[in-house]
Amino acid sequence: MKKERIKNIALLSLIILNVLLCSRILIDKKLWPHGYNFFVDRENSFMGQVIDNIFQGQKNLSESKVQLISPQRIMLNTGYQSTRLSLDSSDEKYYEINDMVQNILKQAMSEPSKSVTSVSKEDWYTVLTGKSIYLSYTTEFDSKLFAKFLSSKDSEITNMITSVSNVVISSAAGNTLVYIQNGHEDVYYKISLSNASTEIDSVINYFQTQMDKKGDSGLNIINYAFDLSFDTLFGGQKTILNPMIPIYSNPQSFATINAENPILRLDNTLNHSVIDKILKCFNINANTVRRYTEADGTMVFVENNATLKMSLSGVLEYTAKDGANGLKLSDSSNAYDNITNVANFIDNINQIATTERKLCVSSSLLNQEIKPTTLQITFDYVVNGMPVILSTPKTNHAVTVIAENGYLKKYVQKLRSYHMTNEYVEIPEYINALDSAIAAKTSDTSEIADMYTAYFDDGQVGSKTANWKVDVKE
Amino acid sequence: MNWSRAKTILIIFFIVINMILLGTIIHTTNKSDAVSTEVLDATVEILNSNKILIKKELIPTKHVQIPYVEVNNIVGDYNEFAKKMLMSETLQKGEQNTYYANEQIITFTADNFQFTTKTPLNSDILLNINDTNIEEKTKLILKRYGFNYKDIKVNWLYAENKYIITVMQTINGSLIFDSSLKIECSKDGLYSIYGTWFEKNTKYSNVDVKLKSVTSILIDFIAKKTNTEDIIQIMSLEQGYSVYENETYHKTLMLIPVWQITLEDGTTHMIDARQTT
Numbered sequence: 001m002k003k004e005r006i007k008n009i010a011l012l013s014l015i016i017l018n019v020l021l022c023s024r025i026l027i028d029k030k031l032w033p034h035g036y037n038f039f040v041d042r043e044n045s046f047m048g049q050v051i052d053n054i055f056q057g058q059k060n061l062s063e064s065k066v067q068l069i070s071p072q073r074i075m076l077n078t079g080y081q082s083t084r085l086s087l088d089s090s091d092e093k094y095y096e097i098n099d100m101v102q103n104i105l106k107q108a109m110s111e112p113s114k115s116v117t118s119v120s121k122e123d124w125y126t127v128l129t130g131k132s133i134y135l136s137y138t139t140e141f142d143s144k145l146f147a148k149f150l151s152s153k154d155s156e157i158t159n160m161i162t163s164v165s166n167v168v169i170s171s172a173a174g175n176t177l178v179y180i181q182n183g184h185e186d187v188y189y190k191i192s193l194s195n196a197s198t199e200i201d202s203v204i205n206y207f208q209t210q211m212d213k214k215g216d217s218g219l220n221i222i223n224y225a226f227d228l229s230f231d232t233l234f235g236g237q238k239t240i241l242n243p244m245i246p247i248y249s250n251p252q253s254f255a256t257i258n259a260e261n262p263i264l265r266l267d268n269t270l271n272h273s274v275i276d277k278i279l280k281c282f283n284i285n286a287n288t289v290r291r292y293t294e295a296d297g298t299m300v301f302v303e304n305n306a307t308l309k310m311s312l313s314g315v316l317e318y319t320a321k322d323g324a325n326g327l328k329l330s331d332s333s334n335a336y337d338n339i340t341n342v343a344n345f346i347d348n349i350n351q352i353a354t355t356e357r358k359l360c361v362s363s364s365l366l367n368q369e370i371k372p373t374t375l376q377i378t379f380d381y382v383v384n385g386m387p388v389i390l391s392t393p394k395t396n397h398a399v400t401v402i403a404e405n406g407y408l409k410k411y412v413q414k415l416r417s418y419h420m421t422n423e424y425v426e427i428p429e430y431i432n433a434l435d436s437a438i439a440a441k442t443s444d445t446s447e448i449a450d451m452y453t454a455y456f457d458d459g460q461v462g463s464k465t466a467n468w469k470v471d472v473k474e
Numbered sequence: 475m476n477w478s479r480a481k482t483i484l485i486i487f488f489i490v491i492n493m494i495l496l497g498t499i500i501h502t503t504n505k506s507d508a509v510s511t512e513v514l515d516a517t518v519e520i521l522n523s524n525k526i527l528i529k530k531e532l533i534p535t536k537h538v539q540i541p542y543v544e545v546n547n548i549v550g551d552y553n554e555f556a557k558k559m560l561m562s563e564t565l566q567k568g569e570q571n572t573y574y575a576n577e578q579i580i581t582f583t584a585d586n587f588q589f590t591t592k593t594p595l596n597s598d599i600l601l602n603i604n605d606t607n608i609e610e611k612t613k614l615i616l617k618r619y620g621f622n623y624k625d626i627k628v629n630w631l632y633a634e635n636k637y638i639i640t641v642m643q644t645i646n647g648s649l650i651f652d653s654s655l656k657i658e659c660s661k662d663g664l665y666s667i668y669g670t671w672f673e674k675n676t677k678y679s680n681v682d683v684k685l686k687s688v689t690s691i692l693i694d695f696i697a698k699k700t701n702t703e704d705i706i707q708i709m710s711l712e713q714g715y716s717v718y719e720n721e722t723y724h725k726t727l728m729l730i731p732v733w734q735i736t737l738e739d740g741t742t743h744m745i746d747a748r749q750t751t
Contacts, residue, residue, distance in 0.1 A: 007481045014488035021495040287542065287681050288748050290718060292727030295551075 066343040066379065067360045069149040070098055071135040071167075072387070072452075075222070075246065078208045079131035084222040085207050086246065088385030089358065093207075100199055101133060102150060104169055108178040108191045109143075109152035116160055117190050119179065124168070124188045125226055125243075127179055131204050132170035136244070138360045138380075138387065140165040140183060145365055148336040161189050163366055166244055171200045183366075221249045239438050239446045252453065253426040254466035257383055259457055261314035262354045262417040268312070270299060275310055277352045281345070282308055282318055282327050313459065315394045316349075318411040330406040338375050339365070342401050346379065346413070355415045358382040359398055375403040383418045383455055389469055390414055392459030414459065425465045427453065437470035447473040509535045509689060517689040521708075524696045528708040534688055538713060540648050542681040543729045545672035548621065550725065552582045558620060559589050559667075584723050585653075585670040594663025603637065603661055612639050615657060615664060622673050636660045645674055649714040651734050651744060670717070675726060683731065684749040688713075691733045691745045698743055707738040716744050 067089070074097055076085040087094045128134060141149075143158040166181040176193040225231045226243035233240055263271045276286040279301060290302040298311040305324040309317045320326030330341040350357045359379040378397040381388040390396055395412050402410040427433075430451075438446055450471040457464050518530050549555045552571055557563060562575035571582040577592040594600075599614045609628045616623035627649060630639040639657040643650050655669040686694070688711065699706065715729035731747040 004478065004481075007478070007485065011481055011485050011488070014485060014492060017492050018488055018495070021492060021499065024499060025495065287683055290728060290730060291544075292724040295723050295725055297725070 066347050067358065067382065068339065068343055069102070069146070070360075071101075072138045072360060073136040073246075074098065074101070075134040075136065076204050076207050077128055077130065077132045077134060078204055079129070080208065082221045082223045082227065083208070083211070084246075085211065086222060089382060090385030094385075097133070097203060100203070101135060101167075101169055104176060104178065104193070104200075105167065106150040106152050107193055109147040109150055109157060110155050111157055111191055111193065113156040113160055115192050115194075116157055117192075119188045119190045121186050121188065123190070124179060124181070125224075127168050127170050127177070128224060129227070130170060131201060132168050133200060133204070134244075135167040135169070137165065137167075138362055139365055141365045142335070145335055145339075157191070169200060176200065223247045223249070239434075239448060241434075241448045242450060245448065245451050248430050251426055251429060253424045254386070254453065255384060256421050256423045256425055256463050256465050257418045257455055258421055258462065259464050260417045260419070260461055261312075262415055263310070263314060264312065270297075270310060270312065274353055275299065278310070278316065278349060279308065281349055281352065282306070284308060311394075313392075313394075314415040315392070316353075316411070316413045316415055317394070318408065320407070320409045325407040327408040328406060329403055329408050332406065333373055335375070338403060338406060339377065342375065342377065342403065345408075346399050346401075349413065353415050354417060355413075356381045356383065356398075356418050360387060362387070362397055373405045375401065377401050381416060381418065384420060384466075386452075386454050386466060387469075388416075388418070388455045388457050388464075390457050390459065416457070418455075418464075421463070423463075427465075427467050430468070433468035433470065437468075437472060449473040509533070509537065509687060513689050517692055521692060521696065524699065525702070525705045526696065526699065526708065527705065528692070532708065532711055533692070534711065534713075537685075537687055539682065539685060540646060540713060540715075540731050542683045542731065543645050543715065544675040544726060545645070545729055546675050546726050547585060547724055548671040548673055549582065549585070549587055549723075555582075555587065556580050559587075584721055585717070586668070587670075588666070588668040590666040590668075591664065594660070594665055596659075597661075597663040600659050600663050601661060603659065605632075608637065608639060611659075612641060612657065615659070615667075616641070616655075619667070621655070621671060636665065641669075643672070645715060645729065648731075649712070650717065650729060651712075651714050651732065651742070652717050672717070672727075672729075685731055685747045686749055688733065691735075691747060694745050695735055695743065698745070708735055709738055710734075710736040712736075713747065716746075 070089070072088065074087045074094060076087065076097075078084060087097065089095075141164045143161045143164050146164045147155070147158055161180055161182055163183040164180055165184055168179040170177050170179070178191040178193065180189050180191070181187070182189060223246070224243060225241035225245045225247060228247060230241040230245075230247070231243035263274050265271055279286045279289065284301055284303055284306075292300055292302075294300060296312070298309050301308040301310075304321075306318060306320045306326050308319075309315075311317075318327070329345060330338050332338065332341075346359065347357060349355070350359075358381065360382050361377065362380040363376065363378040365377070378401075379399040380390070381398045388398070390398060392414060395414055397412075398414060398416070400410070400412045401408070428436075434448070434451065437448070437451075448470060450469075452469055453466050454469040455464050455466050456469075514530055514533055514535070517533070518528060521528055553565070553573070556565055556573035556575075559580050560573065560575040560578045564575065566574040568574060573580050578589065578595075579591075580587060580589045582588075596615060596618060599618065600611060603611045608630050612628050613623040613626070616626070622643070625644045627642045627644060628639060629642075630637055632638075637657075637659050639659070641655045641657065643653065650672065653670045653672055655667055655671055657667050658665040692708075692711075695708075712734045714732060714734060716732040717724070717727065718730050732744045733747050735743045735745065737743070
């Protein structure tokens with residue numbers, strides 16, 4: 001019996017040793033025959049490809065949250081006096097209505113040029129005072145790019161309408177009508193769609209009913225600047241407003257948000273594992289890159305073609321060296337592919353760094369089709385449906401990208417995460433905010449190009465509140 | 475079935491298999507760590523054809539893997555380091571990162587510091603310094619100022635009644651080639667210490683990185699030869715670490731594994747030993 005027991009122990013030990021030796025040979029690269037790689041062989045095998053496709057598919061399910069084509073604000077004009085409803089991405093119904101209008105716009109931008117007619121400013125104003133949906137964008141688009149973002153078919157329409165800044169959708173006599181303001185000039189076009197859509201009226205009617213039930217109609221008095229003639233100079237008035245600026249008669253209050261640096265640990269050191277993953281996004285090998293820390297704690301990674309810096313305050317900065325190409329973002333030379341790839345790249349970094357994922361374009365997208373190989377674009381964070389206005393020594397935007405011929409030349413991002421609090425703060429009344437902005441200017445006459453609510457972030461960690469952002473035309 | 479007999483057969487079978495596997499592992503490990511004679515000969519031939527002479531015996535025949543290491547600059551903060559070196563809590567600050575106290579002065583430029591004193595210091599340690607006890611005295615001086623004095627290599631020369639001691643650090647047994655301290659002293663005391671100094675970051679563990687073989691390094695060196703007509707002779711080859719760039723200040727940094735090639739005329743060249751792919 002004792003002999004059998006010894007045999008059992010010996011056999012078991014030999015089997016374990018055998019497993020260890022085999023696994024050592026499989027894992028230790030030094031021991032592989034020249035040119036052989038066990039893991040690459042498994043990966044390239046049929047089953048390996050099947051498994052890889054399953055995981056790849058799951059990765060693609062998480063859609064980019066960088067808003068390239070979604071409007072900043074959707075205004076539902078009820079047609080009843082000045083009762084309007086303003087929706088942004090914090091509202092539940094925003095996405096449903098956005099999907100509907102995107103389909104309509106997709107069709108509109110695919111229409112032949114004979115569907116397009118020029119209309120006057122008065123026609124534009126008339127449709128805004130009736131039942132319609134007004135889409136306000138954060139930037140001005142090149143019309144060809146706008147059409148590509150909507151996946152519209154190629155059409156001559158983009159030769160007539162060269163840029164898109166504001167859009168209104170209405171229905172009349174069984175037709176769906178799309179009105180587009182060409183740039184910021186007083187040039188307007190109307191596109192008649194061949195298929196009738198009853199959705200617009202039913203959506204507006206639904207909201208009107210909801211407002212009436214709640215008794216909110218009085219709370220939703222919103223005038224456009226042109227409604228109150230604020231867009232023209234008369235009498236002693238020294239300031240004019242952009243006619244499309246909405247004027248809210250009721251006080252507004254918004255939740256404060258808490259801003260955090262998502263890659264800073266509790267002991268005020270940077271999260272190295274997140275940084276290593278970010279390095280991978282930029283095709284930088286964390287193990288072999290030359291790295292050092294500057295006096296202020298900024299981590300610097302130096303590669304042959306570029307330098308990447310990560311500061312303690314959460315500023316990520318990538319700069320390609322002079323004469324070098326930098327990270328390859330796109331094989332394509334067209335603006336649509338470049339911008340889409342940039343948006344996906346940003347979203348990838350945001351997911352890794354657990355940064356706020358919702359961003360909107362904050363720089364003009366005009367002329368991108370003319371100079372598609374050079375891309376200079378900025379993005380801002382969107383929280384609670386409103387843009388975040390950053391003001392820091394290094395950057396005034398969430399993300400700034402400069403790319404040339406599909407290669408990344410410069411990338412600057414202030415990594416931030418925002419959390420809503422239960423504390424609400426009432427912002428100054430509209431007219432007071434306007435007066436303050438005008439008083440700050442010394443010129444005799446001022447033109448307010450835009451006025452909207454936004455969060456203001458000075459780059460420090462902590463509580464941030466919303467307020468009016470007034471853009472005065474210089 | 476006779477399980478006892480089956481077990482005996484299996485035991486013998488596994489003993490044989492395990493011995494074969496073990497033998498394979500040992501043989502392959504030795505082979506991959508070793509540089510074959512054919513490769514050595516071919517390398518020397520290529521170098522000779524490019525007018526670079528080297529004795530075959532100088533080329534190490536065994537590949538040694540050294541890890542990637544993170545180090546901290548001993549000068550973590552200019553002000554705090556100045557207080558430590560000048561041994562005074564109150565300092566006078568001059569221009570360009572210069573600090574004064576007790577007739578001593580310290581200046582910082584990027585990673586470098588230069589400490590000098592009008593009257594010699596530490597005469598208690600250096601009183602009986604001579605050619606035989608220089609290393610011991612150097613360690614005492616380093617210890618007094620809070621430097622790591624254990625893993626060092628000391629060279630010295632005597633000129634104008636002073637010892638000029640060069641101290642270099644070793645990490646994991648390998649020298650940091652472009653970081654050193656120069657100590658000027660005599661029996662009267664210490665006159666100056668200047669240079670750069672880094673200490674291993676104990677929080678960061680060594681990272682294994684694939685390194686090029688020494689023969690690949692020698693081939694890479696050919697590209698560095700500026701004048702194709704001159705004949706140059708390699709006198710030594712040594713593996714170690716490099717800071718790589720001293721023009722800016724580094725609070726922490728990763729040391730680069732390199733090979734230092736020393737030529738007949740005394741010039742040295744550093745070749746990055748990392749495999750980039």
